Amino acid sequence: MKQSKILNELVEALTILPGIGKKSAQRMAYKLMRSNNDKTLNLSEKLANITTQVQSCSICGIYLDLSDAAMQSETGDCKLCIEENRDVTKICVTESPADVYTIDASTNYKGYYFVLDGNLSPLDGRGPVEIGIKRLEDRLEKGNIEELILATSTTIEGEATSHYVQQLTHKYNIKVSRIAFGIPLNGELGFLDSDTISHAFNERKLL
Numbered sequence: 001m002k003q004s005k006i007l008n009e010l011v012e013a014l015t016i017l018p019g020i021g022k023k024s025a026q027r028m029a030y031k032l033m034r035s036n037n038d039k040t041l042n043l044s045e046k047l048a049n050i051t052t053q054v055q056s057c058s059i060c061g062i063y064l065d066l067s068d069a070a071m072q073s074e075t076g077d078c079k080l081c082i083e084e085n086r087d088v089t090k091i092c093v094t095e096s097p098a099d100v101y102t103i104d105a106s107t108n109y110k111g112y113y114f115v116l117d118g119n120l121s122p123l124d125g126r127g128p129v130e131i132g133i134k135r136l137e138d139r140l141e142k143g144n145i146e147e148l149i150l151a152t153s154t155t156i157e158g159e160a161t162s163h164y165v166q167q168l169t170h171k172y173n174i175k176v177s178r179i180a181f182g183i184p185l186n187g188e189l190g191f192l193d194s195d196t197i198s199h200a201f202n203e204r205k206l207l
């Protein structure tokens with residue numbers, strides 16, 4: 001029995017999403033077929049919009065709406081990157097723009113940021129080039145930076161990325177720190193997994 005070529009093309013297109021294989025993509029495509037046409041067209045319009053109306057800040061890599069003057073500076077970069085009262089000696093490296101917003105809203109950190117395009121993942125074909133290490137090197141070469149704070153996640157990929165960036169900074173004579181991981185606030189030790197407890201224990205600090 002012949003299958004719909006157009007639907008198969010959609011399935012193929014959906015597999016570019018992270019963690020989505022052929023089976024999941026097929027379920028998504030069937031779900032879209034069963035959805036209200038307006039909802040499906042709305043999704044299609046939103047996908048088109050991000051290709052024409054959103055771009056990355058060329059300095060830090062967070063995403064900006066081209067139509068929103070409150071997000072952009074006159075040079076087209078984000079407002080945060082040109083804020084003058086920030087500490088130019090510090091740069092915090094994250095794996096996602098979402099982490100920048102979280103850190104900026106939750107801490108008193110006043111340095112600058114750099115967003116990698118995700119983490120290293122050789123099995124998925126994601127090496128240093130794919131995650132934007134060259135952009136990071138360009139940034140480090142400009143000097144001024146004295147401390148680089150690694151804020152990638154504690155997954156295997158996040159740790160590998162953190163390690164790679166740490167090695168990279170040797171030639172720039174920059175102090176490197178890693179955000180601490182461990183016991184959550186109000187957390188009881190009995191509910192935590194042994195990896196988390198082990199990490200927290202090894203990263204203990206003197207009081």
Ligand SMILES: [Zn+2]
Nearest residue numbers: 057060078081
């Ligand atoms: Zn920026």
